[in-house]
Amino acid sequence: MPSSAEPAPPTGIHHTGPPGPTTTPSATGGNRVIPFGRRTTRTGRGRRTPQPAQPERVVGPGSPEQRLAETAEAWFLKRGTSLTDETTADTYRATLDLVQLMLDGSLHEQIVGADEHRHLSGMVRGLRDAPDAL
Template sequence: MPSSVEPAHPVGHHTGPPGPTPATPSSSDGSNRVIPFGRRATRTGRGRRTPQPAQPERVVAPDSPEQRLALDVEAWFIAHKATLTDEGAAHVYRTTLDFLQLMLNSSHAEERLSPDEYQHLTGMMQVLRDAPDAL
C-alpha cells in the first residue's frame, strides 16, 4: 500500500475530469512530486455544474440618473452641514418625503392633480426616496 505522500497512480496518469493532463514538475531524483490544483468548474458527481450562489446586485448603476440625483441631494445636504449617509438624517429625509407623498395622494383624491401629474410627481418622489441607498 502506498504511503499518503506517494501518489496512488503513476505520474502522468490523469483520473480527474476530462481535459488536458496537468503538468507535474519533477526533480532529478523523483522525490519532489506536486499535485497541481487549477481552477475548474465545480461539478456534481453526474458532471452537472453545482448551483452557485447568486451575486448581490447593485441597487443603482454608477453614473445613472438616479446616482447623479443622489449625489446632487447629498451635495445639498452637505452644504447644509448634514449627510444622507447618517442613518438619522436619512430617516428624517424619508419621513419628510413620506409626508409629501401623503399630500400628493390627497391632492390627487381631491382631483387637484391630473392622473399624469400625480404619476409623474409620485415617480419623482420614489427616486428621491431611494437617494440614501444610492450613496
C-alpha cells in the same frame, strides 16, 4: 372573527384609516376628505396574504438615480449633514412620505390628474431612494 386588538367596525362600514375625524373644513365651507388610505394585506377573515419580496434596486454609476442621489447629498453636505447619517436619512424619508401623502390627497381631491400624480410620485420615489444609492 376580528382580532382582540382591533375593534370590529359596524356592519357595512369599513374604516381605512386611523380613528378620529377624517374630514377638515375647506375654504368653501364644505367638508373635504383627508384620505388615510391603507393598503391592506388581509383577505377574507383576517388572514394575511404573503407579500412578494421587493427586488433590491441596483443603481449604476453615472445613472440618473446616482446623479440625483449625489445632488441630494451635496445639498445636505452644504448644510453640514449627510444622507449617509441614519438619523438624517430617516428624517429625510419621513418628510418625503409626507410629501407623498400630500400628492395622494391632491389626486383624491382631483387637484392633480392621474398623469401628474404618477409623474410627481415617481420623482418623490427617486428622491426617497437617494440615501440607498450613496
